[in-house]
Amino acid sequence: xxxxxxxxxxxxxFTAEGGQRILYAGLATGIKLPYECGSGTCGTCKARLVxxxxxxxxxxxxxxxxxxxxxxxxxxxxxxxxDCSLEVPNFVYNMDPxxxxxxxxxxxxxxxxxxxxxxxxxxxxxxxxxxxDAGQFMVMRVPGVAxxxxxxxxxxxxxxxxxxxxxxxKSGGGVSDWLFNGNVDGEQVExxxxxxxxxxxxxxxxxxxxxxxxxxxxxMMSILERACQEHYFDQxxxxxxxxxxxxxDAFYLEELxxxxxVFPQKxxxxxALSDEDVPAGAAQRYPQLAFDAGLVHEVAARHMKGRYQNxxxxxxxxxxxxxAAIRVLLLEARLTTDNIRYDKFS
Amino acid sequence: MKVLxxxxxxxxxxxxxxxxxxxxxxxxxxxxGTVLTCHQHLWQWDIRSGAPRGLAEAPLECYTVxxxxxxIYIASPGALYVGELFSGIAEKTLAEINALARREEFTQGxxxxxxxxxxxxxxxxxSGRVEFLIGxxxxxxxxxxxxxxxxxxxxxxxxxxxxSRIAKATCLEHSTLLRINGREALKVLxxxxxxxxxxxxxxxxxxxxxxxxxxxx
Numbered sequence: 246x247x248x249x250x251x252x253x254x255x256x257x258x259f260t261a262e263g264g265q266r267i268l269y270a271g272l273a274t275g276i277k278l279p280y281e282c283g284s285g286t287c288g289t290c291k292a293r294l295v296x297x298x299x300x301x302x303x304x305x306x307x308x309x310x311x312x313x314x315x316x317x318x319x320x321x322x323x324x325x326x327x328d329c330s331l332e333v334p335n336f337v338y339n340m341d342p343x344x345x346x347x348x349x350x351x352x353x354x355x356x357x358x359x360x361x362x363x364x365x366x367x368x369x370x371x372x373x374x375x376x377x378d379a380g381q382f383m384v385m386r387v388p389g390v391a392x393x394x395x396x397x398x399x400x401x402x403x404x405x406x407x408x409x410x411x412x413x414x415k416s417g418g419g420v421s422d423w424l425f426n427g428n429v430d431g432e433q434v435e436x437x438x439x440x441x442x443x444x445x446x447x448x449x450x451x452x453x454x455x456x457x458x459x460x461x462x463x464x465m466m467s468i469l470e471r472a473c474q475e476h477y478f479d480q481x482x483x484x485x486x487x488x489x490x491x492x493x494d495a496f497y498l499e500e501l502x503x504x505x506x507v508f509p510q511k512x513x514x515x516x517a518l519s520d521e522d523v524p525a526g527a528a529q530r531y532p533q534l535a536f537d538a539g540l541v542h543e544v545a546a547r548h549m550k551g552r553y554q555n556x557x558x559x560x561x562x563x564x565x566x567x568x569a570a571i572r573v574l575l576l577e578a579r580l581t582t583d584n585i586r587y588d589k590f591s
Numbered sequence: 592m593k594v595l596x597x598x599x600x601x602x603x604x605x606x607x608x609x610x611x612x613x614x615x616x617x618x619x620x621x622x623x624g625t626v627l628t629c630h631q632h633l634w635q636w637d638i639r640s641g642a643p644r645g646l647a648e649a650p651l652e653c654y655t656v657x658x659x660x661x662x663i664y665i666a667s668p669g670a671l672y673v674g675e676l677f678s679g680i681a682e683k684t685l686a687e688i689n690a691l692a693r694r695e696e697f698t699q700g701x702x703x704x705x706x707x708x709x710x711x712x713x714x715x716x717x718s719g720r721v722e723f724l725i726g727x728x729x730x731x732x733x734x735x736x737x738x739x740x741x742x743x744x745x746x747x748x749x750x751x752x753x754x755s756r757i758a759k760a761t762c763l764e765h766s767t768l769l770r771i772n773g774r775e776a777l778k779v780l781x782x783x784x785x786x787x788x789x790x791x792x793x794x795x796x797x798x799x800x801x802x803x804x805x806x807x808x
Binding site for chain 2: 288
């Protein structure tokens with residue numbers, strides 16, 4: 246099916262296969278259509294249908310609350326029924342040379358393992374190697390669950406044949422139920438990506454600040470992996486704030502300790518506990534890490550005072566935590582908006 | 592019409608209540624007394640002028656405010672005062688350009704100009720919707736559209752050589768436009784080079800946004 250997109254600056258044509266989401270078809274052609282979550286929650290990929298017919302695969306998608314005018318729809322949730330033309334009220338460009346152009350791929354789930362009482366890690370092994378940038382995510386479709394959900398890669402390597410993910414348990418969450426209520430080892434999943442613009446490149450030449458809540462640490466681990474591979478923290482500071490409810494909910498503390506032991510001068514890692522005081526023994530168990538009681542954005546604001554020079558911030562986690570961190574970074578730290586990176590999932 | 596009223600000290604400001612990007616309610620955003628930030632994608636504006644800052648790709652429509660006792664009066668300015676091209680230039684110069692503007696109404700389907708027409712005038716959209724097509728006869732393809740009050744097009748009329756039109760401009764719905772003669776506008780700008788410089792800087796970034804690829808931005 247031929248899809249025509251009329252953008253503010255020009256028109257684009259691409260083809261979509263039957264059942265393929267319009268957004269994914271366009272992105273896979275290398276056209277930078279507007280999106281953030283790619284999974285029906287943020288509303289950023291809204292477009293207006295000018296001609297043809299579309300099928301909305303998820304009429305209850307939360308992102309539909311951003312649709313205001315007749316004919317508007319979410320490109321990430323819609324498939325074309327025949328040729329279509331649509332209008333996007335944005336400036337749209339082709340992807341830059343060297344960008345990791347997203348594509349559909351299938352993979353096999355391997356080594357699902359519990360990291361904390363309600364956090365599961367697993368890998369997806371790919372038959373064909375894929376490239377992605379540190380901080381990016383994939384949308385994933387699992388057997389028996391309708392629709393795609395976004396998960397950030399934890400690992401970082403070029404030509405990756407394995408992608409690592411973490412998922413937090415959420416009752417009533419389709420993918421979460423699939424993962425926590427059965428043995429998923431060896432199951433086939435479908436992925437589309439890589440997606441997302443909260444990316445880190447070693448030519449950034451800025452100190453980096455990562456503020457993550459819960460499973461939001463996933464993308465930060467990829468950023469830290471890439472930065473450590475490149476010895477980025479020989480030259481620049483890295484400030485990592487990882488918020489969890491209690492010590493029982495914390496994970497990746499060994500990995501974070503290992504990164505810090507290699508770059509003890511410039512890499513700083515604070516774990517913020519929101520629901521309990523720092524237990525005695527935490528500091529002895531993880532001598533490389535610092536522990537604080539409080540919400541992660543408050544702990545970050547306390548420690549970062551006076552250290553906001555030349556900072557690029559990366560944020561991830563539950564939307565209220567991300568919003569609170571944005572508030573601190575804009576109003577207190579006075580960062581410019583291009584130095585605050587996150588992908589909105591609400 | 593929804594209006595956002597913000598207070599900074601004793602001063603009041605008024606602007607459109609939804610973000611020009613994704614129709615998000617701006618009252619949920621952040622305001623530091625000068626800069627208004629939409630919480631959704633961090634577009635920012637100077638609330639005194641509506642001028643975009645940082646990531647914002649469009650200006651914010653700001654209204655003039657008068658406080659009289661317990662009442663706040665808000666007035667919507669003309670399209671010329673809302674658009675990106677002329678915001679912030681000297682009041683006298685803007686008034687002179689405004690004096691050159693002729694308001695014209697077009698019915699749905701009305702053509703403003705065709706490919707190859709001489710480019711003597713440029714246009715500022717007041718209301719409605721204008722679409723552009725490039726190519727000729729049956730081999731045409733869409734080349735963008737205008738739908739926001741204050742958007743400027745037909746800017747070839749502001750170039751020295753006044754190249755002929757490269758696109759066809761059609762009103763997709765009943766539209767009101769300000770038509771301004773390019774040479775006359777340039778004369779006004781020449782008499783006030785400081786304002787002229789601001790307008791030319793804005794014009795060049797406007798052209799770049801339409802013509803450039805993302806890597807060249």
